[in-house]
Amino acid sequence: MIKRALALTVALLLVWMMFDMLINWNAPKDLSGVAREYVEKEPHQLGAVNVVTAIVVTYRGFDTLGEVTVLFLAATGVAVLLSRRKKEPKPGKKKYRPASEFLNTGTHLLSPFIVMFGAYIFLNGHLSPGGGFQGGAVIASGVLFLFLVFPNFKLNHLALNWLESTAGASYVLVGILGLLLAAGFLDNRFLPLGHYGALLSAGAIPVIYTFIGLKVGTELSGILENLKN
Amino acid sequence: MEALRLFGAIVALIGSLFLFLGALGILRMPDLYNRMQTGTKSTTLGSILTLLGIGLYHTDWFLQTFILVAFLVTTNPLSSHALARAAHFAGIPLTKKTVRDRLAEDEALEAEKAEEEADND
Amino acid sequence: MKLMIGFAIIIMGVGIWGLLTRRNLIKIVLSLSIAETGLQVLMISIGYIKGRTAPILDSVVGITDAVHKVVDPVPQALVLTAIVIGVAVDALMLSYVIRLFAKKKSLDISDYRDMKW
Amino acid sequence: MEKTSPNAFIRILNAFIVAVVLLIFYIAWTHVTIVGNWVVIFITAFLVSLIFVQASELPKVTVKKVVYSVIYIFYLFIAIVQSNFDVARRVIQPHIPINPGIVKVKTRLKSKIGRMILANSITLTPGTLSVEVKDDYYYIHWIDVTDMDVEGATEKIVAGFEKYLEVIFG
Amino acid sequence: MHIATVIAMVAVLVAATRFVLGPSVADRTVALDVLTIISTSLIVFIALYTNRVIYLDVALVYGILSFIGVIAVARYLEGGL
Amino acid sequence: MTEILLILLGIGMVGAAIMAVHLKNLVAAAVAGGIVSLFASVVYVVLAAPDVAMTEAAIGAGLSTAIFLYAIKKTREQEVEHD
Numbered sequence: 057m058i059k060r061a062l063a064l065t066v067a068l069l070l071v072w073m074m075f076d077m078l079i080n081w082n083a084p085k086d087l088s089g090v091a092r093e094y095v096e097k098e099p100h101q102l103g104a105v106n107v108v109t110a111i112v113v114t115y116r117g118f119d120t121l122g123e124v125t126v127l128f129l130a131a132t133g134v135a136v137l138l139s140r141r142k143k144e145p146k147p148g149k150k151k152y153r154p155a156s157e158f159l160n161t162g163t164h165l166l167s168p169f170i171v172m173f174g175a176y177i178f179l180n181g182h183l184s185p186g187g188g189f190q191g192g193a194v195i196a197s198g199v200l201f202l203f204l205v206f207p208n209f210k211l212n213h214l215a216l217n218w219l220e221s222t223a224g225a226s227y228v229l230v231g232i233l234g235l236l237l238a239a240g241f242l243d244n245r246f247l248p249l250g251h252y253g254a255l256l257s258a259g260a261i262p263v264i265y266t267f268i269g270l271k272v273g274t275e276l277s278g279i280l281e282n283l284k285n
Numbered sequence: 286m287e288a289l290r291l292f293g294a295i296v297a298l299i300g301s302l303f304l305f306l307g308a309l310g311i312l313r314m315p316d317l318y319n320r321m322q323t324g325t326k327s328t329t330l331g332s333i334l335t336l337l338g339i340g341l342y343h344t345d346w347f348l349q350t351f352i353l354v355a356f357l358v359t360t361n362p363l364s365s366h367a368l369a370r371a372a373h374f375a376g377i378p379l380t381k382k383t384v385r386d387r388l389a390e391d392e393a394l395e396a397e398k399a400e401e402e403a404d405n406d
Numbered sequence: 407m408k409l410m411i412g413f414a415i416i417i418m419g420v421g422i423w424g425l426l427t428r429r430n431l432i433k434i435v436l437s438l439s440i441a442e443t444g445l446q447v448l449m450i451s452i453g454y455i456k457g458r459t460a461p462i463l464d465s466v467v468g469i470t471d472a473v474h475k476v477v478d479p480v481p482q483a484l485v486l487t488a489i490v491i492g493v494a495v496d497a498l499m500l501s502y503v504i505r506l507f508a509k510k511k512s513l514d515i516s517d518y519r520d521m522k523w
Numbered sequence: 524m525e526k527t528s529p530n531a532f533i534r535i536l537n538a539f540i541v542a543v544v545l546l547i548f549y550i551a552w553t554h555v556t557i558v559g560n561w562v563v564i565f566i567t568a569f570l571v572s573l574i575f576v577q578a579s580e581l582p583k584v585t586v587k588k589v590v591y592s593v594i595y596i597f598y599l600f601i602a603i604v605q606s607n608f609d610v611a612r613r614v615i616q617p618h619i620p621i622n623p624g625i626v627k628v629k630t631r632l633k634s635k636i637g638r639m640i641l642a643n644s645i646t647l648t649p650g651t652l653s654v655e656v657k658d659d660y661y662y663i664h665w666i667d668v669t670d671m672d673v674e675g676a677t678e679k680i681v682a683g684f685e686k687y688l689e690v691i692f693g
Numbered sequence: 694m695h696i697a698t699v700i701a702m703v704a705v706l707v708a709a710t711r712f713v714l715g716p717s718v719a720d721r722t723v724a725l726d727v728l729t730i731i732s733t734s735l736i737v738f739i740a741l742y743t744n745r746v747i748y749l750d751v752a753l754v755y756g757i758l759s760f761i762g763v764i765a766v767a768r769y770l771e772g773g774l
Numbered sequence: 775m776t777e778i779l780l781i782l783l784g785i786g787m788v789g790a791a792i793m794a795v796h797l798k799n800l801v802a803a804a805v806a807g808g809i810v811s812l813f814a815s816v817v818y819v820v821l822a823a824p825d826v827a828m829t830e831a832a833i834g835a836g837l838s839t840a841i842f843l844y845a846i847k848k849t850r851e852q853e854v855e856h857d
Contacts, residue, residue: 063426071419078411084455084478091478099463107461107476108825111483123487130494137501156370157656159764161639162363168575169356170757172545175567177750177828180553184747185462185824189490190754193832197758200840204761204768272490276837279497283844294694301697301704303607304731308707310614311727317719318664319623320711322652323610324723328730329647330607335697335734339741342694348551349749350737356756357730362646363639364726364760364767369654369664371767372719409777410817413784417791417810424795432800432845436807439838440791443814446830447787450823460822462747482823489829493838500845507849552753695775702782709786712809713793718801725805725812729835732816735779739819742775751815751824754831761836762808769801769843 178269192272293341300334417444
């Protein structure tokens with residue numbers, strides 16, 4: 057009981073501290089500093105419709121590279137932690153109840169739409185909300201759907217690993233190309249900016265986001281598969 | 286043009302009424318299966334009418350809302366069916382008023398048959 | 407948006423309270439992810455400016471007057487990646503939980519006293 | 524060495540058709556009229572659908588089938604509206620005697636997609652919810668059981684839809 | 694239109710009540726199903742008020758993916774996960 | 775209008791968070807976590823952040839709940855509370 061009261065006190069203290077900050081906080085009336093700079097200069101410099109995408113891919117490209125690395129490390133950690141159990145003898149083969157027939161049919165009908173929707177999201181990342189991270193999550197959801205409905209569904213490991221490593225390497229390679237041909241690492245301007253608002257515009261942003269999307273999608277699928285088995 | 290907008294608004298209003306009805310239905314029905322019935326039907330029609338109403342209200346968006354409706358109509362009964370099947374296998378009881386449960390009867394029959402076969406072997 | 411900041415702080419408080427008082431390991435991970443959601447809502451609501459729309463420049467928001475019409479895009483770019491990282495970290499923690507369970511057949515945190523000082 | 528067996532050819536054809544459908548969805552969604560976008564999306568859609576599509580014969584499209592599908596959609600919509608008024612009556616006055624139970628019906632449909640659409644339609648029509656399927660028999664939760672036989676229930680629940688679906692999916 | 698939005702909000706409240714009351718997991722999942730569909734409609738309403746087409750993309754994500762969570766719970770309950 | 779919607783969603787989020795922490799049944803707690811992220815996503819749309827809302831929808835709708843369910847299935851025990 058004392059422990060619980062202590063925990064409650066700590067939580068309330070934190071909330072009170074935050075509320076103290078909240079009372080003195082004034083809502084901003086206008087964009088400030090770096091955000092103003094980004095919004096003003098971005099359409100002429102990079103030519104992406106979606107400012108958030110431009111920030112994620114180009115202005116804060118190193119950040120995103122770090123995030124993708126963290127994701128990769130997490131996926132590797134899950135794989136390492138869960139694969140050691142396989143060497144122990146299994147008590148018996150697990151029996152799954154098969155999904156109903158309608159669900160199977162529905163999966164066949166819907167899975168191309170889901171994966172295509174993911175591809176659409178990361179191809180259109182610079183025009184509409186979305187991008188590599190969302191598209192990767194949608195593709196992983198499609199894979200999850202297949203896992204749920206067909207419990208014995210197996211991913212092709214060789215293709216998965218190949219896709220993941222190629223996407224990661226190409227991502228870095230595109231960054232180095234930006235360093236050589238344009239102003240800096242992950243600069244998108246070594247490809248032509250194109251017509252503002254078209255799919256093939258904004259330089260290398262769609263290319264980079266495609267690689268990020270493929271990488272995120274394969275990594276999340278790998279995590280899911282490791283958790284399933 | 287104004288008439289179309291008014292019509293769209295009325296359709297959306299009816300749709301949201303059905304959404305509310307579905308929510309009320311899952312609150313008031315006696316057991317899980319009846320709740321699922323009201324929930325699925327009312328929310329499906331409600332979302333169809335709401336989205337199409339907005340599509341009529343803002344005519345440029347009609348195709349988009351139509352695609353949304355197509356996906357919702359496909360996925361919603363599927364998830365409801367999966368949940369009903371799962372609930373039946375998880376052994377969630379029906380109400381007291383239930384007349385007959387053919388599925389449970391047939392499953393009991395099959396289990397008996399399997400036992401007999403096991404005895405024979 | 408002071409209102410939403412208040413709610414976000416309350417959600418963080420609930421998450422931290424759960425983190426400190428629950429015994430079940432999976433519950434602890436769930437509480438942590440709820441606290442994380444609260445933090446993300448907090449960051450987004452700090453970037454919000456009343457009466458403005460999303461930072462995507464199309465026919466509604468022109469290039470020239472964008473500065474006076476859009477909200478702050480920087481917190482959005484930060485939270486965007488944080489969510490994906492969050493779910494990966496959740497998966498990592500849950501696989502730790504599964505390994506611990508395979509070793510001791512228990513989910514109760516008070517059974518794991520090996521590292522207690 | 525590429526071998527174009529008829530199987531592979533059918534598969535590529537199917538993928539092509541699925542890709543065209545996906546492209547139509549894309550155009551309807553974004554209202555884009557730039558041809559370059561269409562080409563990029565079409566190539567992506569073709570690659571995606573190559574992974575998922577199996578080699579199976581496509582159903583033939585005839586005028587009769589199209590007409591019946593349109594009629595079916597209207598029929599289904601009317602059934603949905605009816606069911607909603609039914610639900611409304613039950614929700615607003617809960618003391619209406621309900622009489623629920625699970626009954627068994629038989630279907631004559633063979634096509635998988637046809638069976639799925641039938642089950643979805645059953646779920647959306649007055650007072651019924653499909654629970655389980657075994658071979659040709661559907662188990663249906665019915666809010667107001669009036670007929671416990673297989674034949675009688677079939678007549679009351681399924682027959683209306685089956686008439687159209689049999690024509691559409693053969 | 695405003696009236697429709699208010700009614701949808703009340704629907705959110707009612708469905709949330711079922712979630713709080715629900716005796717079993719399946720009841721709560723039904724509530725989740727209804728809540729996702731109502732929130733899809735709410736997102737479209739918000740898109741209408743702010744007059745931005747781009748918000749419809751978010752609604753489409755919900756329309757396609759909302760049922761995966763429900764199916765996950767269903768497959769867990771019937772022992773097929 | 776926006777304020778009313780935000781207050782409603784905020785109350786919903788807080789309630790779902792409290793339920794997720796309090797419920798004894800782990801599966802129900804995971805579903806409650808899913809509802810928190812559902813409401814959070816609508817909040818993001820209201821706060822003019824469609825990118826973030828899309829991420830939250832894609833992650834919270836299926837992936838996060840499913841990951842928790844997989845972990846629960848692997849351990850499969852009712853929560854034991856000691857006070």
